[in-house]
Amino acid sequence: MSGFKELTGKAVALDRANVDTDQIIPKQFLKRIEKTGFGRFLFYDWRFKSEGQLNEEFELNKPENDGATILIANENFGCGSSREHAPWALLDYGFKAVIAPSFADIFNQNCLKNGMLPIVLKEEEVKYLLTKGKEKAFALHINLEEQTVKDEDGFTAKFPISAYWKTMLLNGWDEIEITMQLDEQISAFEQKTEMIG
């Protein structure tokens, strides 16, 4: 797994609640058998009009937001389908972190497993970032060790993360490798418990 330590990057605001994974990556793009190359399909129905031209109104399409690596979103981001293609698409597009007041459970897990950081901040903190982002693109600094998000105007926020995921991400460890070291324990469990039914 790729790890995460620190990031300084451009932030873009997408101020919509309950953005579901069907919007992040529509189903017609789930037929591929690779993990890469999903970036061009990210938010497809919002980024492109039905005839395929760019929708210039959409936040990600504004030239000043080019090259953004941090997405600021609203509550319950990533709800719906379990498709890991959603974080794959965000990563492939260039995002390395998403900040929101809350995330859907499966999406949250899927991000962490891919070394993309889902950061939960307080509602008023996210509101500040969303408002700022709507005016202009701006830089944010994320530090996982310190668990902080900072801007260049003195804004500092602390974010929670489990000790487990903090360690995993800081080290970029492969979770399967770690579990396989417990192989004997798993075998013992299998022997001990008959099929539970």
Added chain:
Amino acid sequence: MGKSIIDKIWEKHVVHREEGKPDLLYIDLHLVHEVTSPQAFSGLRMKNRRVRRPDRTFATMDHNVPTINRTQIDDEVALNQMTTLEKNCLEFGIELAGIDSPEQGIVHVIGPELGLTQPGKTIVCGDSHTSTHGAFGALAFGIGTSEVEHVLATQTLWQSKPKTLKLEINGKLAEGVTAKDVILYILAKHGIKFGTGHVIEYCGEVVRNMSMEERMTICNMSIEGGARAGLVSPDQTTFDYLWGRKHAPKDEEFEKYVEKWKELASDQDAEYDTIIQIDGNDIAPMVSWGTNPSMTAKVDGRIPTIADCETELERDSLTRALAYMDLKEGQRIEDIKIQHVFIGSCTNSRIEDIRAAASVVKGKQVHPEVRALVVPGSQQVKKRAEAEGLDKVFIEAGFEWRDAGCSMCLSMNADVVPSGEHCASTSNRNFEGRQGAGARTHLVSPQMAAAAALNGHFVDIRKTYATV
């Protein structure tokens, strides 16, 4: 202090527990389908890893499969995904109900049908509607592809114990009110994230009186409320359903299992983190009008108005949803016209659902401006419905009768709702573009979908029952 079924199943499956880490949880059954598994198998191959327990893994293809002319698949990318699953199952020794198997069907329909789904099991699948299997008193949840790979390699998952939510539904459902209406009512009332971080246990008089099919419908849409899993304590209804199924224990063995399964039911004095009470008497046939499943109203009700909204975010969501759906605030639900009807999906495509829709349709005709589709959840459901003559009921009424698959629930195959058109659908999600770019989905029960097909707009199914 008593324990809930959630606590009981969890404790029985902890392989490794360590301070500061999630629990390492053993997985009894891993269901696999063509869309979320190819990258996981590639991952195994890259690291030269094997599938630890092929005997606890079962695969089918459902998301992509055509529901008509199955011998000729034109979509090459989809076909590649299906043949990739075949190759992976062959290479890693996994049993597969492939496209021409009589057991093929939607993964959440065939798991229970084949008796793979059993009380007390931990069940995962790379699909968020895995919560369906919770109807049997199993702890079943959807996972991403990285987790699919982890389970393939180790038969375990690192999981933090979720909070528990007791959702008690008492009272009596009116005639014409179904399990689908119950879950849509809950979502309309409590929103689409009330269950985040929780496992829901559904209980109370209404749930106790439900068939397994009805319980599956409710558990299926737990994820629409944000809960990764939803379950029901097993009882005689559960055991009766499982008896004689292909992978269920046999004969005396079955009786032994029943004794163990009975012990799983939540204790009377079990504690929960959250408790929600629902009055079954207040539930009406429900119709979703917006772009997430909580945007739902009673069929005799109206779409909310901007003035009803309490926050800016709510106003913004309502405005966006109305624009996408081309509907007006305050509009009567029964005035919404539909051009398509889809009866199918892991929520509502089991034999009871097909029977219920057929009872409404029998001897009548689909409205001339409506295209209507019935897609059974599995080839076995299809066969059984045909033995009961239900295919003829639908075909004579003007419905199309198809082969099994996910079909128009997410329209990965050719079954698509055209842009701008409205569809009465028995599926689980009404997100923008879900049934096709620009398509407008309304979630309803099979009976309500059937009635809408005949009338070209939503009608209150309770009136139909009243006149019988």
